[in-house]
Amino acid sequence: MSEAREYQHIGQRTIRPDGFDKVTGKANYGADLSIPGMIWGAILRSPHAHAKITSLDVSEAEAHPDVFAVATYQDFPSVNAEAVAAGTARKDLFDTAANVLADTKVLYHGHAIAAVAARTEAAAQAALELIQVAYEVLDPVLTIDAAIKDGAALLHDNMMTQGLLEPASAASNIAARMELKKGDIDLGFEAADIIVERSYETPTVHQGYIEPHATTVRFDDNGPSMIWCPTQGHFDVRARVAQLLNMELGQIKVVASEIGGGFGGKTTVYLEPVALILSKKSGRPVKMTMSREDVFRASGPASASQSKVKIGAKSDGTITAMQASLHYEAGAFKGSPMGPGCMTIFTPYDVENMYVEGFDVVVNKPKAAAYRAPGAPQAEFAAEMAVNELASKLGMDPIDLRLKNAAKEGTQTIYGPKLKTVGLEACLLAAKSSPHYQSTLQENAGRGLAAGFWFNIGGQSSVMIHLNPDGTGSIIEGSPDIGGSRASMQMMAAEVLGVSPSTLNPIVADTEHVAYNQTTGGSRTTFATGMAVIEAAEDIVDQLKARAAELWNVTPEQVDYKNGVAYNLSSDERLSLAEICAKAEKTGGQITGRANINARGAGPSFAVHLCDVQVDPETGKTDVLRYTAIQDAGKAIHPSYVEGQFQGGAVQGIGWALNEEYVYSADGVMENAGFLDYRIPLASDLPEIETIIVEVPNSFHPFGVRGVGETGIVPPLAAVGTAVSEAIGLPITSLPCSPPKLLELIMKRG
């Protein structure tokens, strides 16, 4: 099977096909499109974190000669209770609408209230001042504790907690509760010789993609309206805008521009529906962009969390019970990633008794969006810190403790299925023998290690491959390329067709030119869209055989196809792919292969990270001395981009662990809404990020691929947290380990 296979192209480090445009400035990203006659939109944002809108008067703005249109919540035609009741609108449509243009309340500082479109960017900004809004200011609710305490101000007057054992009797800021269990948690703790129990918290952080949100749209009554935007899922943008504006899918064409980072944060809509309303009302194309400040204040963030973890073990290191209670901030509207948090927290462990409960809590912060393995870093941070504490209490090597309890093929997960073949043990063993783990730790330094898990997903993908009369071709796919996926599509198709990758041009088509594709996310693209590419290429191979058979006057069964050449098994005749294409006119016209699939069998990816740090006792500043990311890729199609995913995830995790956090004033204003004060890691902050690619094939993928994009951000929080804790000799329970926080701990320690 896959291990033994020899590949021509898979596993090579080819030059990405979109590379030339991206190193020369030719590639067009979200803010790069301008259309003749285009006007500019701007958004009025709330100065309060929590307030009722008592009146909103846009008449003066509308009357201004430079202004062509004004939009408010009232412009969403389909967002009404009847549409939801009739099943024509999704329930969460209310939230999406009220997030992109506030309804009767503003729920965070920076919440969009109204939009104007005017002749120039400056005129649009100026016209915002003509909009009159009156507010009744309410108490801002800024933390989980504040949100769930008795008498807390309510964000949504009618929100009843879902998932309680007894139906809720009063509204609350807890949107939902869930629990998962296996075995008997009480018996598990009774069997334990040692118990570790601790509470942890993580801050609100941002995905921090360097490209702000932007869009250019053109409403068209006669043909499809056009939306150009950087998104991880243009089909999803189309669906959401269609629902919000009561349009049919066929009336909207979404073109995915090149995308300047997303990490989950570009899986929803902010500007697109608003811009389309403005375009419809003004009859002109409209462009809108977010400033960096808007990006921080009104998009993204990943949920802050509070976690309680309790772990029981025998004195030989056998874990008998794992229990957790997790609270996640959803931001202004329900829907934190508490679900995946509960599902992933203990999955690296094969332990009989587990119990996890989760709470989804609304607070006056921007609506949380997905961020790389959404929900998992927060939860697994808590679990891995506690496991490391257990290892140190038992006097056991943290890798040996994990090997003793590691999830493997057949392990029953807490969320349902049993694991198929997985690579956690392989990653732990690779970590143990790595040069990093074998190295001696510098003086005054600390070393941390943590494991991480993410499910990965499959889902729907559609691909066409067209061959040209000279044998070159194009791969028409619908998964926005966020980190080099065109290269892996090209390589997989080339492998099946037996041609050079550079003869095939991968194109990310708009929503009209390829059938539905699920959003790029969940580490699904190389797995699921890759599977569709392989099937489409196999479809072509079948056709090539049939065409050759026709030319030779034999049956297709008498034709073999290998490395780009068809062989007549009953003679020594052969025809290359290019020759068959050149003769396609005689055998029924040109050749297209296609595949529309719903990919099943995504293979989970486990990782283990190692981190050495030093903490300056004078300043509290942490230096990362050495870092190694080890992860199971199943099969690395393009090893450089696989390593890149490991490294990128690791560094985002290092930022989360050491520096990044939303800092709020008492009245709910984010005080660090810029890259100067919200400090993401710089080149000068980091050492080399070493990588080890482990390959335990996923038997459900023809080449053995697992997704690799997300798992890499899961282990760093606890790997860094543990290293810091070792370095200063004190427990770490709250992130980030920022200099002031560490300095305070060090001072207290004396």
Added chain:
Amino acid sequence: MKTHVSTVVNGDAVEFLCSPSDTLLHALRNEIGLTGTKEGCGSGDCGACSVMLDGALVCSCLVLGVEAQGSQVETIEGIAHQDKLHVIQEKFLEHAALQCGICTPGLIVSTKALLEENPAPTEEEARYYLAGNLCRCTGYDKIIKAVMDAADVMRQGA
């Protein structure tokens, strides 16, 4: 009132109109149509808008459009010679030093400035010189490898 600005961009004489508060970044992108220079923050913190102005590396979001009057501007669009990539661009591709690519134009312009000033930087010098260019995707590892490799090749060529 708009000002008429005459300047040279990537060797070509260029004229544009610009308001007193418009940045050079705005002029490049919206008046001249060179959108290879990117905006990540507008406040001098990300380096996506890096260009050379009279031989000095600047954040074009912090320079006014009118300041380009009579000067020489070099942007990402001027670094390759038609289809022939500059060594730095080739090395970025070879080392897979870009994922999304939004930071890449700024990083390539900054790397060129670094290697003109210091043809043999240590890895640490490269990391500090490029600390003004944020990349959220790569963790910088492959970027630094590309920069060091480009420096080697350029020194051999010189």
